[in-house]
Amino acid sequence: MARIVMKFGGTSMAGIERIRTVANLVKREWEAGNEIAVVVSAMAGETDRLVNFCREASSLYDPREYDVVVSSGEQVTSGLLAIALQAVGVPARSWLGWQLPIRTSDGHASARIGDIDTRALNESLAERVVAVIPGFQGVATGERVTTLGRGGSDTSAVAMAAAMKADRCDIYTDVDGVYTTDPRIVPRARKLTKVTYEEMLELASVGAKVLQTRSVGLAMKEGVRVQVLSSFVGEDGAVRPGTLIVGEEEIDDMERQLITGIAHDKNEAKVTLVEVPDRPGAVAAIFGPLANAGINVDMIVQNVAHTTGSTDVTFTVPRADLPRALDTLDKERATIGFAKIVHDVRVAKISVVGVGMRSHAGVAATMFETLGSRGINILAITTSEIKVSVLIEEDYTELAVRVLHTAYGLDAPEDAAA
């Protein structure tokens, strides 16, 4: 017998037929004698509908009331899945965030999970009753409803798994695992059997959108074994194994690869401040105001000084924040003292990720050589312990991913292509 948290996203909950499919997946695990808590998202599209109602009601909506409104989507699916489970002979009940309760911070619309009281839940699980828990929601001080921010149901599932000391947290989604890169770009991408938390964090944060980043960080902190797998089953009703996300110690040397995957991200924009005076404090004058405006700066390059004693400073910001970034910098123009601002949204960030690169030199060199040999110009570079990222022109995104996937030996054998 094991304790398992099963999490289903909005696509899996989109309508009663899909919910029935989910009920049958849960039934298989329950019949195997496991104790099961299921964490559910709202039906696909429902959260958007509710968020739009709030925005229509007031652009400056009270986040406490927003939470009351948008948390209802998961309330509906948790009740419906409990009904669908009972209909296939599996005892089940829903537990709303305030009923367990799932305590969170007061940060309405983006709360963080604190303590989860599992006493009543444990009694219910011991009686072989499946617990259905709405993701994305909790309850704060003064018993006000909170939500965790978009995509928060993954985090709810991992937090439940940690609180319940679950053996595994299975995240069912519309992909069947984590791949070495986007299979739409590289048909010979391979599904990974295992990936470390750290690698998953880098892959997720640079665009391989399988799991919400925060949930991976929480799983790493709490040591929760996460499996990503597809809720689409074959004719035998069985689920295919997905990708396990685990600690580095669980991956033995035989399995370990130098590079785990190649990620790409088109959500960045490049900004260059031309002719910034080359003096102490100049950089702080640029990035201080951006930080105060809540704009997350990623890659930063300070170019070679002009003969005039000034430098060009280039960096990237999320594309959605570009207008605010330009506005913020323009207001600080006198203080910073730059000549002009140039920006470009037609850029992409390409990253190679792998815990193996810690012990291997030459990963970055291979990357630059490979891109250079295809005439792909590198606009900026950042590195971390397990990642090298470069900024390139957007038009070269797919080419860059393909040649790097081959260069690091990630292509599946011809006959095993995905």
Next chain:
Amino acid sequence: MARIVMKFGGTSMAGIERIRTVANLVKREWEAGNEIAVVVSAMAGETDRLVNFCREASSLYDPREYDVVVSSGEQVTSGLLAIALQAVGVPARSWLGWQLPIRTSDGHASARIGDIDTRALNESLAERVVAVIPGFQGVATGERVTTLGRGGSDTSAVAMAAAMKADRCDIYTDVDGVYTTDPRIVPRARKLTKVTYEEMLELASVGAKVLQTRSVGLAMKEGVRVQVLSSFVGEDGAVRPGTLIVGEEEIDDMERQLITGIAHDKNEAKVTLVEVPDRPGAVAAIFGPLANAGINVDMIVQNVAHTTGSTDVTFTVPRADLPRALDTLDKERATIGFAKIVHDVRVAKISVVGVGMRSHAGVAATMFETLGSRGINILAITTSEIKVSVLIEEDYTELAVRVLHTAYGLDAPEDAAA
């Protein structure tokens, strides 16, 4: 300063534009210095959508989970109205059923309201914050969510008014008050300024569908002054006075009328058991099994005994229950011993209602004479202290309502026609 409960139905909450209109109505009362609690229904159509989900998930759905699902509709509108109120400068917050809490019985899907804790609410009202409360919902033992059954938001509003010791409970709906009869049938129907609880109960239960019957009974028991009025405002933004539902002592002699209104109801079906043996216990053998099947029998007529020593027994049941009633009786055929069953759905019940008839003989006689003079055949009769009802052929419904409306002097003067 007064304490007012304002209740808005599904049509008034159907979309953000309508919710904004409601916010402005609430604002007017709030600006006048009143303490306000607003009780809201779900958006029109939403409860049906949620009920259908439950039915689709399982025809034998668990009512505890049904309550989790369907209560979400009012949760959404209460949050949205709080946002809309804040947007027009009125401090407001939502209080879900479990937050106050509104304690109810364990009768899921048709719970009855018990205690309502108003301590936190009173503190909030004293700070000039408008309370927005989802109707139709509460919380039972073990902190499970309950709903009150369809139309329960009227009852929620009256119960809140009683618990808060409100000066008035204003029920905003899509009609602008209670009329002497259906204005679609009698254009010269008059809007009543005041009506007693007892009269309203009779008018509501026989088809003048303005307020849920249970809410009127509760208002009578708790002495809550209820006003029915329209949420559709004129160009000046002001609401027209509606109809006050009050105790008999609040209606002075000058205002008192013999007859308050004429109601009609096409939701009944007539059943006749032919040649029932005329012996003790025969009637019990008929109505016992129907009662056990939860079928509400209304009018009962036992006809003159045949020369054979048997009688015909005629009664009415709700039209929706007719198939079950026939089935139940058929199974009891041997015990009851009737010759055959005849049924007819093409019947209508016409009622004249008024507390004044207590002290006036001749009300029934006027009714029978008026209908007889138009050739309308009376199939059955029931009376109560403040009501006389007759069953007639459905085709005569409108004619009967019109001639009775005139006969009891209820027609508005020509120039004041509605």
